[in-house]
Amino acid sequence: MNWECVIGLEAHVQLSTETKLFSRASTSFGKEPNTNVNLVDCGLPGVLPTVNKNAFYKAIRFGLAVDADINQTSLFDRKNYFYPDLPKGYQITQMELPIVSGGKVEIEIEGTKKIINLTRAHLEEDAGKSIHEGMAGTGVDLNRAGTPLLEIVSEPEISSAKEAVAYMKALHQIVTFLDVSDGNMSQGSLRCDANVSVRKKGDKELGIRTEIKNINSFRFIEKAINYEIERQIDVIESGESVTQETRLYDSIKNETRPMRSKEFANDYRYFPDPDLLPVMISNEEIEEIKATFPEMPKDKFLRYQSEFDIPKNDAQIISSSKNLATFFEECMEDAKDAKLLSNIIIGDISSLLNKENIEITDSKLSTKNVSELVNLITEGVISGKIAKTVLEETWDSGLGPVEIVESSGLKQIDDDDEIERIIDQIISEHPDQVSAYKGGKDKLFGFFVGQIMKATQGKANPASANKILKDKLDN
Amino acid sequence: MQFKTIKEINAGLVSKKFSAEELIKYTFDLINENKDLNCFISLDEENALAKAKKIKVKKDSHLLSGIPIAQKDLFCAKGIKTTCGSKMLENFYPPYNSKVVEALDAAGSICVGKTNMDEFAMGSSNETSFFGNVHNPWKKGFVPGGSSGGAACSVAAGLVPAATGTDTGGSIRQPAALCGLTGIKPTYGRISRWGMIAFASSLDQAGPVCRTAEDCSILLDAMSGYDSRDTTSLNLDPTNTFADLSKPYENLRIGIVDEFNIDALSKESQTLFNESLKVFESLGASIHKISLPNINQSVPTYYVIAPAECSSNLSRYDGVKFGHRSLEAEDLESLYINSRSEGFGDEVKRRILIGTYVLSAGYYDAYYKKAQQVRRLIKNDYEKAFKEVDLIVSPTSPSEAFEFGSKGTQDPTELYLEDLYTISSNLAGLPALSMPHGFVNGLPVGIQLTGNYLEESMILNFANRFQQSTDFHNAKPTFEDFQ
Numbered sequence: 002m003n004w005e006c007v008i009g010l011e012a013h014v015q016l017s018t019e020t021k022l023f024s025r026a027s028t029s030f031g032k033e034p035n036t037n038v039n040l041v042d043c044g045l046p047g048v049l050p051t052v053n054k055n056a057f058y059k060a061i062r063f064g065l066a067v068d069a070d071i072n073q074t075s076l077f078d079r080k081n082y083f084y085p086d087l088p089k090g091y092q093i094t095q096m097e098l099p100i101v102s103g104g105k106v107e108i109e110i111e112g113t114k115k116i117i118n119l120t121r122a123h124l125e126e127d128a129g130k131s132i133h134e135g136m137a138g139t140g141v142d143l144n145r146a147g148t149p150l151l152e153i154v155s156e157p158e159i160s161s162a163k164e165a166v167a168y169m170k171a172l173h174q175i176v177t178f179l180d181v182s183d184g185n186m187s188q189g190s191l192r193c194d195a196n197v198s199v200r201k202k203g204d205k206e207l208g209i210r211t212e213i214k215n216i217n218s219f220r221f222i223e224k225a226i227n228y229e230i231e232r233q234i235d236v237i238e239s240g241e242s243v244t245q246e247t248r249l250y251d252s253i254k255n256e257t258r259p260m261r262s263k264e265f266a267n268d269y270r271y272f273p274d275p276d277l278l279p280v281m282i283s284n285e286e287i288e289e290i291k292a293t294f295p296e297m298p299k300d301k302f303l304r305y306q307s308e309f310d311i312p313k314n315d316a317q318i319i320s321s322s323k324n325l326a327t328f329f330e331e332c333m334e335d336a337k338d339a340k341l342l343s344n345i346i347i348g349d350i351s352s353l354l355n356k357e358n359i360e361i362t363d364s365k366l367s368t369k370n371v372s373e374l375v376n377l378i379t380e381g382v383i384s385g386k387i388a389k390t391v392l393e394e395t396w397d398s399g400l401g402p403v404e405i406v407e408s409s410g411l412k413q414i415d416d417d418d419e420i421e422r423i424i425d426q427i428i429s430e431h432p433d434q435v436s437a438y439k440g441g442k443d444k445l446f447g448f449f450v451g452q453i454m455k456a457t458q459g460k461a462n463p464a465s466a467n468k469i470l471k472d473k474l475d476n
Numbered sequence: 477m478q479f480k481t482i483k484e485i486n487a488g489l490v491s492k493k494f495s496a497e498e499l500i501k502y503t504f505d506l507i508n509e510n511k512d513l514n515c516f517i518s519l520d521e522e523n524a525l526a527k528a529k530k531i532k533v534k535k536d537s538h539l540l541s542g543i544p545i546a547q548k549d550l551f552c553a554k555g556i557k558t559t560c561g562s563k564m565l566e567n568f569y570p571p572y573n574s575k576v577v578e579a580l581d582a583a584g585s586i587c588v589g590k591t592n593m594d595e596f597a598m599g600s601s602n603e604t605s606f607f608g609n610v611h612n613p614w615k616k617g618f619v620p621g622g623s624s625g626g627a628a629c630s631v632a633a634g635l636v637p638a639a640t641g642t643d644t645g646g647s648i649r650q651p652a653a654l655c656g657l658t659g660i661k662p663t664y665g666r667i668s669r670w671g672m673i674a675f676a677s678s679l680d681q682a683g684p685v686c687r688t689a690e691d692c693s694i695l696l697d698a699m700s701g702y703d704s705r706d707t708t709s710l711n712l713d714p715t716n717t718f719a720d721l722s723k724p725y726e727n728l729r730i731g732i733v734d735e736f737n738i739d740a741l742s743k744e745s746q747t748l749f750n751e752s753l754k755v756f757e758s759l760g761a762s763i764h765k766i767s768l769p770n771i772n773q774s775v776p777t778y779y780v781i782a783p784a785e786c787s788s789n790l791s792r793y794d795g796v797k798f799g800h801r802s803l804e805a806e807d808l809e810s811l812y813i814n815s816r817s818e819g820f821g822d823e824v825k826r827r828i829l830i831g832t833y834v835l836s837a838g839y840y841d842a843y844y845k846k847a848q849q850v851r852r853l854i855k856n857d858y859e860k861a862f863k864e865v866d867l868i869v870s871p872t873s874p875s876e877a878f879e880f881g882s883k884g885t886q887d888p889t890e891l892y893l894e895d896l897y898t899i900s901s902n903l904a905g906l907p908a909l910s911m912p913h914g915f916v917n918g919l920p921v922g923i924q925l926t927g928n929y930l931e932e933s934m935i936l937n938f939a940n941r942f943q944q945s946t947d948f949h950n951a952k953p954t955f956e957d958f959q
Contacts, residue, residue, distance in 0.1 A: 040572055043798075045552075045571070045572075046552065047550075049669060083794055085808065088792060090794060091788050268836050270832065275676075
């Protein structure tokens with residue numbers, strides 16, 4: 002039997018505003034529980050929300066980037082439900098008139114481009130967090146309560162887990178480049194709910210869908226959706242039908258399972274929040290936002306090639322990540338060789354980042370240290386091989402390359418006389434190999450280079466060493 | 477100093493007939509002698525005395541300097557118990573001040589305590605308070621009106637010259653009428669709702685209850701003004717109604733609403749109404765018939781919108797963070813159910829249920845949305861009417877004060893009709909005032925003046941002129957039946 006799946010995603014993007022959506026409490030991450038909380042966040046009797054215009058500006062930036070309609074009058078509604086981490090007993094969100102309507106996001110799968118249309122993007126406040134560990138009962142931490150979220154709703158146009166990941170990566174790129182969000186998934190700045198259904202290929206009607214809640218990494222999005230597709234196909238093929246329900250993904254067991262019905266069986270009783278007047282956005286405000294639009298990945302990709310003459314592939318990789326692009330551009334203020342720099346970034350640095358699964362902004366690497374490293378190579382102070390060792394030490398300790406090179410004696414040996422002495426020594430110690438080489442075994446040249454590098458701990462200037470060695474052996 | 481107005485007390489303070497401290501001591505003596513009225517939920521003698529000791533009232537001091545006032549018990553006052561008349565908030569001590577408390581403190585007035593009220597301001601007789609019924613000073617065992625019943629009682633008994641109230645459907649004007657006082661609900665947004673515990677956010681508006689229109693203008697000017705903490709607060713300077721009392725508002729056109737059907741009132745009420753119209757004419761006003769075609773939909777419209785908003789506003793009382801928490805809870809759900817079942821009284825529960833119903837999926841369009849459309853029609857009616865007239869006059873409530881337990885015990889909607897004349901100005905957001913204009917069966921009754929948006933000065937000016945030519949506001953209860 003041939004099946005196809007239909008996926009719609011609701012992405013929640015935490016906006017990088019200094020303060021919350023309806024209060025002036027800080028949004029900073031990782032603070033002691035209940036310290037980023039003021040009267041409004043607690044929902045005390047008598048308090049009232051006030052709107053953080055910056056959150057609107059960020060939502061509008063996103064809307065403009067995806068070619069959506071900006072609703073210059075937008076409304077806030079209340080979504081009513083009881084939960085301990087929801088202090089007011091309702092969440093303020095946008096139901097009737099969201100700030101952003103429509104829009105489209107382009108994704109690319111194995112060279113094929115596809116447009117995913119957006120239904121809408123609306124502002125809402127995040128809830129707090131219930132804490133069950135380390136205490137007798139349940140604790141509530143309201144630090145996150147009221148943090149501005151942009152919920153981006155796609156049309157059900159995504160047809161595989163891979164597309165879903167590509168779509169989320171595209172969103173991640175947009176929101177990070179526009180400084181709409183820090184995009185930090187491990188801190189929950191970008192997460193999504195996936196609506197998944199399957200149907201027989203060619204069917205017009207949509208199948209019954211399930212919603213997988215709160216998936217917070219690209220890897221889990223792919224695994225959760227694939228699991229859910231398989232599960233739904235199994236259910237239907239065994240003659241039963243899929244139950245419309247909300248499910249949670251368990252990343253340890255790699256499975257989805259239904260949430261208790263009480264956790265979602267709500268009539269949210271949406272109605273316009275009478276505490277908040279409609280929010281008006283002027284043409285001038287929109288123009289101002291347009292004027293501060295940063296350079297986007299596509300433009301960076303072209304500029305990196307024309308201005309810095311770096312390879313297309315390097316330009317592609319660096320320009321597609323806000324963090325790498327910023328890092329690269331800052332390094333270029335001091336670094337003397339763009340190609341060398343881009344090579345180090347997509348090579349050694351990227352593999353270190355992947356190994357520890359972190360972003361460059363979370364590492365000890367500074368742009369000053371990396372440009373210093375590049376310049377040490379360019380000036381011939383160290384070899385590319387030594388550079389790798391120095392980079393690893395900078396990565397671990399945060400010390401500067403110049404300091405590392407000096408204190409560990411890693412400086413390249415450029416003195417031809419010294420190199421010659423070392424080569425003479427090696428030749429005299431290996432008479433058999435010398436005669437074999439002279440007898441036509443060219444490959445043994447590499448053996449001698451290896452011996453030189455061994456004797457100098459890799460510090461011999463490779464060009465000089467090669468030239469001197471060749472002279473000695475060939476004459 | 478009992479039964480004196482702000483103006484009169486201020487004169488005594490300025491001329492040093494008595495000090496602010498003596499005045500406060502005297503006020504607390506009065507309050508303690510009249511405890512059986514039950515108009516206060518809590519008193520704040522210590523702070524009041526400490527503040528009074530520091531105050532030297534001079535000629536150029538604010539008129540409210542040193543004046544004892546009472547705050548309705550839904551204005552949050554830092555460190556002072558604020559119950560909203562509910563068991564739910566029996567032990568709630570807010571960590572902050574409401575705008576109204578801030579503003580009146582800043583003007584130099586001295587808050588002596590927090591007044592009794594219908595639970596969460598839901599009621600028209602003060603009988604829904606967790607802290608017991610409040611007596612009408614004019615007759616023991618009779619209601620003072622509601623929800624600002626304690627506020628009206630404290631002023632009518634002469635304990636304080638002024639009190640704050642809130643008005644969601646008539647909660648300032650109806651008790652003012654039933655207690656023989658003057659009270660004004662300003663234009664929606666005139667006074668910040670910051671720190672005022674919400675009942676129905678789009679209708680709630682604070683205002684003063686005093687003996688005279690002149691005193692009301694002093695309080696209103698002090699309480700009003702833009703507050704960035706409330707997005708529904710009007711971005712305008714504080715009102716200047718006191719200074720405007722001397723303005724000449726000539727040849728005012730006053731409208732009588734056809735649909736209010738004055739003929740259906742009792743003979744006595746009709747007579748009083750017609751006599752007041754004659755006074756209006758003697759003040760140079762002309763009387764005109766006007767039509768507000770949708771006005772009779774006010775009560776049902778209100779009883780969809782107000783409960784809808786209240787059902788959401790009161791969700792925060794869940795036993796988790798503040799307020800009553802049931803000791804019987806075994807899990808989260810029973811914590812919610814028991815805390816709310818124990819903490820709220822019947823009328824509050826009734827309105828939460830109505831509100832939850834009208835907002836639920838499948839009923840929203842038929843009730844809530846429809847009610848909002850009718851609200852718009854009522855607004856339009858008023859907008860049209862105010863092209864023809866300057867003020868609209870009506871009775872404040874259908875009858876005089878009634879006995880405890882005599883209305884609404886079988887059918888709650890019987891009490892909802894108390895607000896027949898007052899509710900529409902809340903729906904439209906218009907300013908409206910009630911002032912005494914006579915007695916029925918020995919009990920005071922009120923007449924209501926409704927003005928166009930922001931026309932508080934005109935309303936208070938005209939009411940002040942009415943009071944300069946009449947005596948009803950000077951009448952005092954004798955307390956015969958309280959001995």
